[in-house]
Amino acid sequence: MSAVVFSPRRIGAMVLRHVYLMRKSWPRILELAYYPSVQMILWGFIAKFLTTNSSWVAQAPGLLIASVLLWDILFRSQLGVSLTFFEEMYSRNLGHLFVSPLRSYELVCSKLVISLLRTLIGVGAAALLAIPLYHYSIFSMGLPLIAFFANLMMMGWAIGLMVSALVLRWGLGAENLAWALIFAFAPVSGVYYPINVLPGWLQPLALALPSSHVFEGMRAVMIEHQFRTDQLLSALLLNLIYLAAGIVIFLAAFHAARKRGLLLYIGE
Amino acid sequence: MSDYAISVEGLTKRFGRLLAVDAVSFSVSRGSTCALLGGNGAGKTTTLSVLLGLLLPTAGRVTVLGEDILRHRYRVLPRMNFTSPYVDLPKRLTVAENLTVYARLYGLKNVKPRLEELSEELQIGVFMHRPYGTLSAGQRTRVALAKSLLNKPEVLLLDEPTASLDPDMGDRMRGMLINYQRHSAATLLLASHNMLEVERMCSDVIMMREGKIVDQGTPQALLTSYGRSNLEEVFLDVARRRADEQAMRGAT
Numbered sequence: 259m260s261a262v263v264f265s266p267r268r269i270g271a272m273v274l275r276h277v278y279l280m281r282k283s284w285p286r287i288l289e290l291a292y293y294p295s296v297q298m299i300l301w302g303f304i305a306k307f308l309t310t311n312s313s314w315v316a317q318a319p320g321l322l323i324a325s326v327l328l329w330d331i332l333f334r335s336q337l338g339v340s341l342t343f344f345e346e347m348y349s350r351n352l353g354h355l356f357v358s359p360l361r362s363y364e365l366v367c368s369k370l371v372i373s374l375l376r377t378l379i380g381v382g383a384a385a386l387l388a389i390p391l392y393h394y395s396i397f398s399m400g401l402p403l404i405a406f407f408a409n410l411m412m413m414g415w416a417i418g419l420m421v422s423a424l425v426l427r428w429g430l431g432a433e434n435l436a437w438a439l440i441f442a443f444a445p446v447s448g449v450y451y452p453i454n455v456l457p458g459w460l461q462p463l464a465l466a467l468p469s470s471h472v473f474e475g476m477r478a479v480m481i482e483h484q485f486r487t488d489q490l491l492s493a494l495l496l497n498l499i500y501l502a503a504g505i506v507i508f509l510a511a512f513h514a515a516r517k518r519g520l521l522l523y524i525g526e
Numbered sequence: 527m528s529d530y531a532i533s534v535e536g537l538t539k540r541f542g543r544l545l546a547v548d549a550v551s552f553s554v555s556r557g558s559t560c561a562l563l564g565g566n567g568a569g570k571t572t573t574l575s576v577l578l579g580l581l582l583p584t585a586g587r588v589t590v591l592g593e594d595i596l597r598h599r600y601r602v603l604p605r606m607n608f609t610s611p612y613v614d615l616p617k618r619l620t621v622a623e624n625l626t627v628y629a630r631l632y633g634l635k636n637v638k639p640r641l642e643e644l645s646e647e648l649q650i651g652v653f654m655h656r657p658y659g660t661l662s663a664g665q666r667t668r669v670a671l672a673k674s675l676l677n678k679p680e681v682l683l684l685d686e687p688t689a690s691l692d693p694d695m696g697d698r699m700r701g702m703l704i705n706y707q708r709h710s711a712a713t714l715l716l717a718s719h720n721m722l723e724v725e726r727m728c729s730d731v732i733m734m735r736e737g738k739i740v741d742q743g744t745p746q747a748l749l750t751s752y753g754r755s756n757l758e759e760v761f762l763d764v765a766r767r768r769a770d771e772q773a774m775r776g777a778t
Contacts, residue, residue, distance in 0.1 A: 261600040262633075271630030275616065278623045345616070353613030354673065357578045358631040359604045519541065519572070519581045522612050 261359065268360050272368030273375075276342055290376055291383035294330040298384040301326040302392045318480040320394035322450060327385050327396050328476060329449045331410040332469055333440050334380045338373025339418025340425070340436040347430060353522045362512050366505060369422075370415050377411065402479045405490050406472050412497040413468045417443075419504035423511035426520070448473045468496040528592055531556040531681050531713035532577065537586035539572050539737075546572045548737040549586070554730070559707055559714040561724040563757075564734035565765045570717035571612065573734075574683050577715070578608055590681055602681075604632060609674040610685035614666070617659025621650060621669050624658055625676065632677035644672040647702055663690035671699060675706065682706075684716040688723060700726055721757040731757070733764050740764055 280286050305322035308315040315321060346352050355365065389395045396403060421439055425432045446460060447469035456464055464470040475489035515521050532554040539547040547569040554560045562570045575581035576588055579599035588595045593602040615624045622641060629637040645651040648668045653661055658669060667690045674682060687703065688696040700723055707714050707727075718724055724731060725745050733741040733748075741748065741764065745757055752760045 261604065263600075265633070267633065268631050271627050274630065275619065275623075275627045278619050278627075279616070282618070349616040350612075350614040351616055353580060353610065354615065354628070355631075356580055357603060357606070357608055358628065359600060359633065360631050361600065513582075516580065517582045519539075519575060521580045522571070522575050522610070 263361070265359070265364060268364050269368045269371065272360065272365060273371050276345070276372045277375075279345070287379065290334075290380035294327070294334065294380045294384035295387050297326050297330060298323060298388055299391065302388065302394075306392070318477075320392070320396070320398075321477070321480050323388050323392060323394050324396050324399070324476060324480060325449050325473065327381055327388070328406055328410060328472065329444070329447075330381045330384065331377055331407055332414045332443075332447075334377040335373050335411045335414025336418040336421070336440050337414075337436060338376040339369045339415055340421040342369050342372050343418075343422040344425065344430065344433060344436065347425065356521050362509055363505070366419065366508060369418070373415060373418065374411065377414075399476075399479060402475070402485050406476055409468055409472050409490070409493040409497055412501050414440075416497070416500035416504035419501075419508040423504075423508045426508075426511040426515050443467060443469060446470065452477060465492075466496065468493040468500060471496070528589075529555055530589075531558075531591055532715060533587075533589040534573070534577070535587045537573065537576060537588060538584045539569075539576060539581065540584045546737050547576070547583075550734075550737070550739055552732050552739060552742065554713055554715055556713055557707075557711040558730060559704075559716070559728045560730040560732060561728040562715065562717045562732050562734060563719075563721075563724065563761060563764075567736075568734040569737040570734055571610070571685055572737075574608070574610070574685055574715070574717055577683060578606070579603070604677060605679060606681045606683065607632075607674040607677055607679040608683040608685070609667075609670040609687060611667075611689050612685065615658050615669065615673065618657055620655050620657055621661070621672075622654045624669070625672060628673050629676050634676065640676060644675060647675075648672045648699070664692060664695060667691055668695070668699065671703075678710060679712060680710075681713045681715070684714060684718075686718055686720075687716055688718075688720060696720075696723070703727065721761055725757050733761075735764060 301322045305315060305319060308322070309319045346355060385396045417440060421436050424435055446456065446464040447467055448464060453461055453464045453470055453474060471489040471493035475486045475493070478484055478486045478489065530553040534553070535551050537547055537550045550569070550573065562573060564570050572581065576583050577590060577595065579595050582596070590602050591605055595602065625641050625644070626637055629640060634640055645654055648671055650665070650668050650672055653665055658666065661669065667688065671687060674684070688699050691699060703714065704727055706712065716727070729744060731742060731745055731748055732739055743751070748757065748760050749755065752763050754760050754763065
């Protein structure tokens with residue numbers, strides 16, 4: 259008897275599981291938008307101040323707000339993958355999931371879809387709030403925004419899958435990585451400043467991150483009014499490598515969990 | 527088509543230096559109900575986990591419904607199901623939401639009528655719309671049983687299926703499982719410490735100790751061979767033989 263090797267219906271079932279969870283808890287929805295909005299408000303005021311005190315920021319008043327919103331896309335997409343995976347662990351549900359016909363890569367796909375939904379809700383709300391508060395619309399960036407968004411989502415997914423793999427291997431003791439790991443990328447991603455500010459020895463590391471190409475590309479669009487295809491392609495190429503690595507590491511952790519018998523017992 | 531729904535050959539599982547299951551071989555006939563008995567740490571849950579593909583064995587071959595579970599588990603998983611006290615369902619989702627998600631995962635076309643059937647059979651209708659996390663242990667056990675029957679499995683693996691149920695509800699659930707098995711001709715393999723449950727439900731018994739099969743047969747054959755009147759006494763004989771052997775080893 260053959261089996262369906264890729265089922266959108268099963269992926270839909272896993273998405274539904276998280277939609278059920280979100281829709282019954284308005285604090286959860288609020289929490290998705292809360293931190294991106296607070297960050298945006300804070301950086302909005304900083305930008306307002308710096309616009310009158312910094313010629314660099316004055317070139318593009320919305321620069322810092324755009325930076326913080328794009329950074330949150332990366333942060334939220336990573337959390338969207340890892341936190342929804344932790345949900346299964348907290349509820350000791352992995353044993354049931356993995357004896358159902360759900361395949362591990364379908365689980366991965368469902369996490370990516372949920373991550374997209376969570377990011378759109380969270381960062382979308384903050385982006386809309388920036389319009390009346392600071393008269394800045396990130397949507398005015400136009401088509402390049404879609405390219406930046408897609409690349410940051412991909413990088414967030416890759417890191418989210420790696421964090422999930424670590425937690426599958428080491429248990430929920432490694433949970434704090436979900437919150438902390440991404441911040442290690444912030445200083446070298448050039449979120450708020452150009453990469454050339456970094457010391458020479460750190461710049462190759464920065465250029466090995468898809469995020470730094472996205473933020474360089476964003477500054478090019480906002481300051482020089484040009485779309486840097488080279489930055490976009492570099493980000494995309496790196497992202498494909500990162501995402502492939504994330505998937506391989508997660509599936510390897512899953513295989514190791516099957517060997518060690520963790521799928522039945524892992525939990526709170 | 528093989529007469530056996532489950533066939534295990536030379537199954538071994540080692541966790542580091544611990545030998546959890548030691549070259550176990552057994553078969554379970556199609557349409558029968560078989561019990562895996564043994565004390566804590568005997569290897570029952572490990573064996574069930576391998577049968578489900580949740581755990582990779584160190585050695586051995588496992589066939590379920592004619593498919594090699596290690597190579598083709600996804601061919602057979604839609605035709606199987608299981609329940610165990612070691613796993614749970616998302617606590618913030620209601621019972622209906624949990625069952626809907628799993629019904630979709632198992633590819634059920636008509637989810638609502640199936641949930642209504644199970645709600646009636648397992649008497650879970652009263653708390654169908656309550657969050658799973660607010661249910662008592664006994665109510666959760668019934669919901670877990672409902673989840674395990676969603677896809678009308680041909681092979682049902684049950685780890686302590688009536689744990690946490692009061693005697694009345696435990697008896698009803700056993701009756702329900704017996705009816706399900708008779709009407710669907712499904713194969714049931716259960717790990718249990720409840721000997722009355724095993725006597726009532728099972729046509730075959732496999733006794734495990736320290737990862738090995740130490741005896742097997744029909745409940746009646748085991749009673750005769752051990753000269754006992756119930757399976758509880760047989761179980762104690764098997765478990766205490768180990769203690770006696772250890773004492774003998776210590777004395778010499």
